Amino acid sequence: MRVNPKHQKIWTVVKNIPKGLVSTYGDVARCAGFPRGARMVGVALRAAPDGLNVPWYRVINAKGQISFPTGHEKELTQREHLEKEGVVFSSGIVNLKKYAWRVGLDRELWQM
DNA sequence: GCACTGACTCCCA
DNA sequence: ATGGGAGCCAGTG
Numbered sequence: 343m344r345v346n347p348k349h350q351k352i353w354t355v356v357k358n359i360p361k362g363l364v365s366t367y368g369d370v371a372r373c374a375g376f377p378r379g380a381r382m383v384g385v386a387l388r389a390a391p392d393g394l395n396v397p398w399y400r401v402i403n404a405k406g407q408i409s410f411p412t413g414h415e416k417e418l419t420q421r422e423h424l425e426k427e428g429v430v431f432s433s434g435i436v437n438l439k440k441y442a443w444r445v446g447l448d449r450e451l452w453q454m
Numbered sequence: 455g456c457a458c459t460g461a462c463t464c465c466c467a
Numbered sequence: 468a469t470g471g472g473a474g475c476c477a478g479t480g
Binding site: 380389 | 476
């Protein structure tokens, strides 16, 4: 299947998350035009090649936590990246009130 | 083509 | 506030 157009759309949205902020799977899915595609975002990010420079680590779940078991290699990498960009973890949890990326989720900025 | 699984979320006890 | 269960959408066997 090579590359899914839906995945590319999601990657585009993720690439637009500003440095130092984070977003959730649900929000990214909404922005990409998939109101109930939270899980698809996970699939898309997993399939994202490194060459695309997709900041997948800026995407966390709705609870403000990393969707990997604590101590897992991926989880560590993700936390590293975020902390380096200024995102503060409190007991493994990010304060979404402060760091969640907000754009007009009503308007479809990414419709192409 | 059916059934299971998962980098999710929402609702309710 | 926390935990368990159902709903959703794609990918994989």
